[in-house]
Amino acid sequence: MDEVMEKISVGGIEIAQSDIAAEAQNHPSGTPEEARASAAEALVVRRLLLNEADRLHIAAPDLTDANGNKLAPDDARIEALLEQEVKTPTADSAVAKRFYEQHEDRFSSPTIVEAEHILFAASPDDEFAYSLATGDARGVIRKVQAEPDAFGKLARELSACSSKEQGGNLGQIGSGQTVEPFEKALFALAEGELCAQPVKSRFGVHVIRAGRRVEGETLPFEAVEQKIADYLEEASFRKAVSQYLSILASQTEIEGVAFEAVDGPLVQ
Template identity: 60%
Template sequence: MAEVFEHPPVSVNGCEISAAAIGVEVQNHPASGADTAWESAARALVFRQLLIDEANRLEIMSVGLVDAEGRKLADEDARIEALLEQEVRCPNADETTIQRFYERHADRFTSPTLVEAEHILFSASPDDDLAYGLATGDARMAIRALMTDPGRFAELALKHSACPSREQGGNLGQIGPGQTVKEFEDVLFDLGEGELHPEPVKTRFGVHVIRAGRRIVGEQIPLEFVRDKIAQYLEEASWRRAVAQYLAILASQAKIEGVDIGGADGPLVQ
């Protein structure tokens, strides 16, 4: 029989957080093990209790706040929101900070390179060695035919391809990063315009003949189009840090038993 770990009682300034409450909270903290989930849930409820106690001390009452979807918050949730709004301050992102972030993370603000893709799919399961081998042989024959006469691509796609793109001569349209399986993408983006890959490309869908078409190289997105998103990101990050620091101060002033809260950057902060 597996050993059952007995968790110690958890309390904040002498106020016990029941095992039942922690058990309910556990469902919000998926983890690799039951003990890890329990500890995460216990820490979240400790942070919550710290905030409720501070709202009580400051006599902060519910102000009828609503969530992002317009639903009225429960009384304790509303009091916590009001407390954080009153006690936690963080600056708005200024133009210099936004500009610096934009320049340091230029790759985040570049449109993806797009490559027009043509392919012929010889369908076979990688688990079926015989079928996969035959499909690879058929793909090699198609590649040899295309090297002799590139203009036959649409004809061969219509005749052999197991992909619906066969009706468009094998043309998949413009493909961006992450839109295809890695094996296909690695080959496609390494080809020049109009270049046929000289070897069959194997994926979980089967064996492909791949030719690249027109390439549209990604370009830098102007700052004015992403300024608001950058400001929102920076301000949300600043807010999370400020709340984490505020919780750390509250925790340092409290007597917490039964769980190691570690840093204050917990689920409630997120």
């Protein structure tokens, strides 16, 4: 779907501009025009489905949403239409197992490492301050190498991070929980190892020591089988609905919106 025109209709039924404006409130976008276009797309999809429900004489069943609230009649009719017309296969154990084997990396628990650090704050844009911070970090590294038990004391005295109150201890760190240079250096260390070089980040310069390390483990298939099956069935349903909408659109005169393959709000 592309540009929204002034008049929008589906199968000869015009969608009121006031309805598009009201629907736009449900489509946060960068600009009002984008919100209006998204709203128009959603209402075109909705009207396509309701027109088909009319053609098939589908009445509104008594249905509720995930929170137990009764669906509005039109929403219930759309649900009943999709239930009747869109058929998808179930994902049996063999299908789920193949997906698991092909994407085993998705089912691994993350490696976590306890981290200690001492931060010398400096902006990378301030070359002089950054250089001084790097020199201070090198000095602390030498002290810790000579006296490992001094790390906590030095952190409390020198660190610009709030973790200084815990002797520089940041707790357990997993992938994606901190800035990339820090993470890369931390995960390269063995348990109990001090990073021999200062680590530079946008926050300043760090002295880093790794604590206890727990390696990630692949979850057994049995623990994730149902989640995989649910995911595959949901993906299959979404694709089938998209194809169904495309068929309906090809059989319907639509004005005001260029209608192509659909993956819009109702498909999701």
